[in-house]
Amino acid sequence: MCYRTKLNVKLSEIEQSFDARFIEPETYKPMEEINAFSFMKTPVVTDENLGEIEMYNWGLIPFWARDEKIRKMTLNARIESLTEKPAFRNSVENRCLIIANGYYEWQWKDPKGKEKQKFLITPQEQELFAFAGIYSSWTNPKTNSLVNSYAIVTTEANELMSEIHNNKKRMPVILKKEDRQAWLSSWEVSGFAFPYEVKLNAKAI
Template identity: 70%
Template sequence: MCYRTKLNSKLSDIKRTLSARFIEPDAYQPQLEINAFTFSKTPIISDENQGEIQLFNWGLIPFWAKDDKIKKMTLNAKIETIAEKPSFRNSVDKRCLVIADGYYEWHWKDSKGKEKQKYLITPTDQEIFAFAGIYSSWINPETNESINSYSIVTTEANELMAEIHNNKKRMPVVLKQQDHQSWLNGTDHSKFAFPYEVPLIASEVV
């Protein structure tokens, strides 16, 4: 799965790479490691505003949720089942690009994961890239606050990630740069499942 990402690039480089402008440039904070379980706001581009970089919360809250507790279980969305899962099926066609410049995964050195090796994963052909994401807009019934949130779509691991993420053998869908528009415009999500992939490299984190 994918619960730790990285986005430490300069705002100007992100804008240039994605050909989009930040709506709240002063709110962007470069981070060497983003922990999904903080449910923080990170930069995305939605299908509805493709020229704008917005900040959405990680952890999708479906519109029908009575509270936000579900976000703990919706940080990732399996591409094989997003059309059927109640949490995701209303967001299958609400697409976004989740912007990053790396993500982290752990290799289990023993069967119970007591000893692990951390790796930083990056594409070999993109310094700044996008995960395939889906999103939702939710109104908090207690405060009437509108919250936009997303989930990173995952797929079966390729050869490299199956070796590293050897307990779950999953990986996030990293999009080819030329496929950003295709994902946003609603191309059948199954076309982005493995064996769809970009070349990746893994570096040990000491």
């Protein structure tokens, strides 16, 4: 799966790479490691606003949720069951680019994962890249405030990630730069499942 990402570049680099502008630039802070379980806001580009970079919360909250507790279970969305899972099926056509310049994964050194090796994973041909994402807009019934949130779409691991993420053998869908628009244009999700992939580097840290 994918629960730790990296985005530590300057705001101007993100805007240039994605040909878009931050709506609230003051809310962006470069971070060496972003923990999914903090449910924090990170930069995304949605299919509704291609020229804008917005800050959405990691952890998708479907519009029908009574509260935000479900987000613990919706940080990632398996591409194979996107159209079936109640938490995701209403958001399949709500596509977004989740911006990053790396993510972290842990290799289990023993069957129970008591000893682990941490790796930084990056695409070989993109310094800044986009995870395939889906998003939802939810109104908190207690405060009436709007929460925009997302899930990172995951797929079967390729050969490299099967060796590194050896307990789950999953990986996030990282989009080729030329396919960002295709994802946002609601192309069939199955076309982005493995063997769709980008070439990756893995650095032990």
